[in-house]
Amino acid sequence: xxxxxxxxxxxxxxxxxxxxxxxxxxxxxxxxxxxxxxxxxxxxxxxxxxxxxxxxxxxxxxxxxxxxxxxxxxxxxxxxxxxxxxxxxxxxxxxxxxxxxxxxxxxxxxxxxxxxxxxxxxxxxxxxxxxxxxxxxxxxxxxxxxxxxxxxxxxxxxxxxxxxxxxxxxxxxxxxxxxxxxxxxxxxxxxxxxxxxxxxxxxxxxxxxxxxxxxxx
Amino acid sequence: xxxxxxxxxxxxxxxxxxxxxxxxxxxxxxxxxxxxxxxxxxxxxxxxxxxxxxxxxxxxxxxxxxxxxxxxxxxxxxxxxxxxxxxxxxxxxxxxxxxxxxxxxxxxxxxxxxxxxxxxxxxxxxxxxxxxxxxxxxxxxxxxxxxxxxxxxxxxxxxxxxxxxxxxxxxxxxxxxxxxxxxxxxxxxxxxxxxxxxxxxxxxxxxxxxxxxxxxx
Amino acid sequence: xxxxxxxxxxxxxxxxxxxxxxxxxxxxxxxxxxxxxxxxxxxxxxxxxxxxxxxxxxxxxxxxxxxxxxxxxxxxxxxxxxxxxxxxxxxxxxxxxxxxxxxxxxxxxxxxxxxxxxxxxxxxxxxxxxxxxxxxxxxxxxxxxxxxxxxxxxxxxxxxxxxxxxxxxxxxxxxxxxxxxxxxxxxxxxxxxxxxxxxxxxxxxxxxxxxxxxxxx
Numbered sequence: 001x002x003x004x005x006x007x008x009x010x011x012x013x014x015x016x017x018x019x020x021x022x023x024x025x026x027x028x029x030x031x032x033x034x035x036x037x038x039x040x041x042x043x044x045x046x047x048x049x050x051x052x053x054x055x056x057x058x059x060x061x062x063x064x065x066x067x068x069x070x071x072x073x074x075x076x077x078x079x080x081x082x083x084x085x086x087x088x089x090x091x092x093x094x095x096x097x098x099x100x101x102x103x104x105x106x107x108x109x110x111x112x113x114x115x116x117x118x119x120x121x122x123x124x125x126x127x128x129x130x131x132x133x134x135x136x137x138x139x140x141x142x143x144x145x146x147x148x149x150x151x152x153x154x155x156x157x158x159x160x161x162x163x164x165x166x167x168x169x170x171x172x173x174x175x176x177x178x179x180x181x182x183x184x185x186x187x188x189x190x191x192x193x194x195x196x197x198x199x200x201x202x203x204x205x206x207x208x209x210x211x212x213x214x215x216x217x
Numbered sequence: 218x219x220x221x222x223x224x225x226x227x228x229x230x231x232x233x234x235x236x237x238x239x240x241x242x243x244x245x246x247x248x249x250x251x252x253x254x255x256x257x258x259x260x261x262x263x264x265x266x267x268x269x270x271x272x273x274x275x276x277x278x279x280x281x282x283x284x285x286x287x288x289x290x291x292x293x294x295x296x297x298x299x300x301x302x303x304x305x306x307x308x309x310x311x312x313x314x315x316x317x318x319x320x321x322x323x324x325x326x327x328x329x330x331x332x333x334x335x336x337x338x339x340x341x342x343x344x345x346x347x348x349x350x351x352x353x354x355x356x357x358x359x360x361x362x363x364x365x366x367x368x369x370x371x372x373x374x375x376x377x378x379x380x381x382x383x384x385x386x387x388x389x390x391x392x393x394x395x396x397x398x399x400x401x402x403x404x405x406x407x408x409x410x411x412x413x414x415x416x417x418x419x420x421x422x423x424x425x426x427x428x429x430x431x432x433x434x
Numbered sequence: 435x436x437x438x439x440x441x442x443x444x445x446x447x448x449x450x451x452x453x454x455x456x457x458x459x460x461x462x463x464x465x466x467x468x469x470x471x472x473x474x475x476x477x478x479x480x481x482x483x484x485x486x487x488x489x490x491x492x493x494x495x496x497x498x499x500x501x502x503x504x505x506x507x508x509x510x511x512x513x514x515x516x517x518x519x520x521x522x523x524x525x526x527x528x529x530x531x532x533x534x535x536x537x538x539x540x541x542x543x544x545x546x547x548x549x550x551x552x553x554x555x556x557x558x559x560x561x562x563x564x565x566x567x568x569x570x571x572x573x574x575x576x577x578x579x580x581x582x583x584x585x586x587x588x589x590x591x592x593x594x595x596x597x598x599x600x601x602x603x604x605x606x607x608x609x610x611x612x613x614x615x616x617x618x619x620x621x622x623x624x625x626x627x628x629x630x631x632x633x634x635x636x637x638x639x640x641x642x643x644x645x646x647x648x649x650x651x
Binding site for chain 1: 632
């Protein structure tokens with residue numbers, strides 16, 4: 001079991017670092033900027049989770065995560081060379097994998113450290129979405145959670161399903177496999193078919209009042 | 218007293234969650250995105266305060282805050298239906314209420330945990346403004362603190378006045394009522410009459426140097 | 435030695451506060467907004483470092499940092515008056531000084547608290563770049579790390595060189611002086627000659643797929 005956890009966690013770090021490095025490539029960052037953006041994306045969510053839980057931050061305790069990120073960033077730079085063209089979908093798929101993995105792994109860690117169920121789901125969601133959010137905010141791209149396709153739901157579903165299955169006495173391994181698969185499937189399907197939930201849409205009154213600079217151009 | 222603190226705190230969470238949900242409605246998020254944005258806005262400031270004070274984060278200890286946010290988000294979605302038009306001012310008023318409440322409550326909590334006076338004022342200001350800042354940054358809206366109307370002053374005034382009145386031996390309840398009212402009045406007046414303090418304005422030299430990409434378009 | 439550390443630290447806080455106040459001046463913030471932006475820039479990186487290390491946050495323990503920031507913000511407002519024109523380069527130089535100082539001081543503090551070497555370099559880099567990143571994100575300016583000139587490299591170089599020189603049994607003072615100077619020289623040279631490392635650039639495939647709202651306009 002611990003082995004599975006370990007490999008899934010490393011895999012999550014790799015795919016999020018990859019998504020950060022790919023985003024950096026779109027913005028023509030230099031190699032050190034690529035490493036920074038890959039790192040922020042890969043460890044952002046888990047760092048916030050650990051800080052909120054007030055447990056030692058995972059990559060401070062286990063610095064090999066940093067080497068994994070460094071190698072992922074370097075490999076991305078070396079292997080994906082201009083002018084080979086990369087479809088944007090690669091970034092979306094790497095992000096979806098990271099989202100599903102970290103949402104469930106984050107929930108599991110929070111539960112394991114004694115967090116109540118709703119707190120564990122929230123911390124799992126944070127683990128899954130925060131790294132990508134920071135990546136997008138830094139790059140001035142609208143965070144994926146603000147776009148139409150199912151995103152927050154996939155993260156919450158992963159964590160909630162994991163807790164439900166554990167409550168039904170499934171083993172950690174089984175519950176994790178099923179819940180990660182469910183979250184990933186949901187998110188990938190949403191990307192592929194552009195599925196989105198009905199939006200909550202507020203139409204504003206036509207503005208007569210002075211309202212300069214309320215939105216960025 | 219503890220009752221008053223409790224109700225004010227819950228009320229602050231509700232109004233900030235409302236402001237996040239209203240903002241989400243302007244961006245046509247799906248219901249789960251609404252919940253995420255409402256949560257970030259409602260707990261962002263207090264979470265940063267607790268993490269900096271290295272005291273257990275309030276919503277990890279008391280998960281009922283999460284239910285309050287969830288219910289606020291759902292009610293906002295259900296009650297405020299398209300095509301009913303919502304004036305932007307609702308969001309501003311909810312934000313002003315949250316700002317005044319959290320600035321004073323944050324200062325009180327920091328003082329109670331032994332922070333020195335200037336630290337308590339700063340942590341109160343953080344509690345009041347950080348949630349709304351994160352909401353605005355995620356939504357690519359210029360944070361309210363960067364607009365002209367009195368904003369940071371209202372938060373600092375609330376916390377400072379609370380400390381002053383406590384120093385004059387007023388009771389917590391009295392000091393809190395007066396300082397929250399003062400901060401709220403100041404902020405609402407600024408919104409209503411578009412009052413702003415004289416700005417600190419740097420005029421840049423006309424650029425001859427190469428200066429590409431310094432600002433986003 | 436402790437004296438040197440102390441003065442360098444205060445100097446770093448001053449220059450970052452100055453860079454935040456100058457940025458605030460470009461956005462015509464009111465005086466309280468200036469103080470907030472100066473504070474966030476000056477203490478942002480160190481706060482994240484201390485929170486991740488789970489050591490008491492430096493300005494909570496030593497509130498005089500807050501007075502230093504307050505005075506820097508006030509002096510900036512008073513001394514730099516409109517319509518005197520400020521070249522944008524002032525902001526860049528203040529930022530470069532803060533970057534070099536905090537990258538090395540952050541690495542030193544992390545090492546001193548027992549962090550492994552790669553963690554110390556990462557925490558030094560965070561200390562150097564995070565405050566300016568938050569400043570830029572709040573102001574909707576592209577973070578300097580995303581522009582072309584050498585930025586992340588300067589921070590990483592400072593911290594790594596410090597660790598290397600300490601490993602060669604240089605004194606803290608000597609190692610710090612040399613590594614701060616090296617990072618600062620590199621960054622200033624990059625600003626002056628617009629030097630940048632070869633960028634990692636991904637060319638995207640022409641999009642046929644529906645891809646609305648992927649980037650902000």
